[in-house]
Amino acid sequence: MQRGDWCYFEFKLSYNQLSNLANLPSVNVNILTDTTKFGLSNDTNTADNSFSRAIPVIYVAAADVTSQVNQQNVPFNFTDTNITITSVEEISDRDIPIDFEIKGKGHAVVPQSTVTLSYPNKLADQMHLFYLYKVECTTTKGNARCLCDQSVINPYQLSLNPPSANVTSPNITILPNPVDLSANVYDCSASPNPMFCQSLECNITNLAQDDIVKFSAKFKLWSKTLRQPNKTQINFISKFLFSANQSTYLVDSLGNPFLVTIH
Known part of the structure; x- marks a missing residue:
């Protein structure tokens, strides 16, 4: 190289693999160069032979949450008698299903996320509204x-099988509600939840683009609580919330921590 000539090297670093982790706040880039002398050549400024910088990283991700079940009407009969049961099938012969699908949309993996289902649970001990007896949360x-x-x-650890004379425990005696219901709407979509609500939480890890998680919860309507001689209908409202707030460095397309709420 002649006196006065110069050259440069350009480095291009890719961050694509970081999207598979989405848990590093920054990347430290350290570059050190060295020169080899030939003849009378000499590196006159060794101070500019290194480069060091911490580059902050922002991870953008999204998820689709869709309900798989529409609103439904569930008929019931209130009976003013005690009954001792060992099987969930003795609570009611009809299930109330709540099903959701969670699909990762990328770009980044969601390292930690939660789904929370808030539902009408009970007014007092043994005075249930919905009895949650089965939950599945599986990756398809x-x-x-x-x-x-x-x-x-x-x-109450009741049997999930049909009732049998050979099974006597665990068991519970269901008592009829001694008083009329005071409301015709039991809404668990508010925050904070009313006392009659219960929340179920599930943790999802490493939700990548196009990953699909199926959530399914099954309930029985606890009709012994529903003493309501002057009401023709009772409305129950639940809330399903997907949140990635635990993934500290993750934002949505607008730069905000993202969550999805469905009532």
């Missing part, structure tokens, strides 16, 4: 994983 496509809190599912 991709590598995401979902785990749910088991403590609120089938709290």
Whole structure:
């Protein structure tokens, strides 16, 4: 190289693989160059042979949450007698299903997210509204994983099989509500939830683009609570919330922590 000549090197660094983690706040880039002398050549300024910078990273992700079940009417009969049961089928012969699909939309993986279902649970001990007896949260496509809190599912540990004379425990005696219901709407979509509501939380890890998680909850309507001689209809409202707030460095397309709420 002749005196006065110069050259430069251009480095292009790709961050694409970081989207598979989405848990690093920044990337440290450190570049150090060295020169080899030939003849009388000499590096006259060694101070500019290095480059160091911490580059902040923003991860953008999204998810689609869709309900798989429409609003439904569930008929019931109130009976003013005690009954001891061992099976959930003795509560009611008809299920109330709540089903959702969560699909990752990318670009980044969502490392940690939660789904929370708030539903009308009970007015007092043994005075239930909805009895949650079965929950499934499974991955049907991709590598995401979902785990749910088991403590609120089938709290009386009743059998999921049809009732049998050979099964006598666990059991519970269902008592009829001694008073008329004071409301015709039980709404669990508000925040904070009223006392009659219960929340079920499931944790989803590593929701990548095109991953699909199916959430399914099954309830029985606890008709022994529903003493309502002057009402022809009772409305129950639940809330399903998807939140990625636990993924600290993740934002939606507008730069905000993203969540999806469906009533």
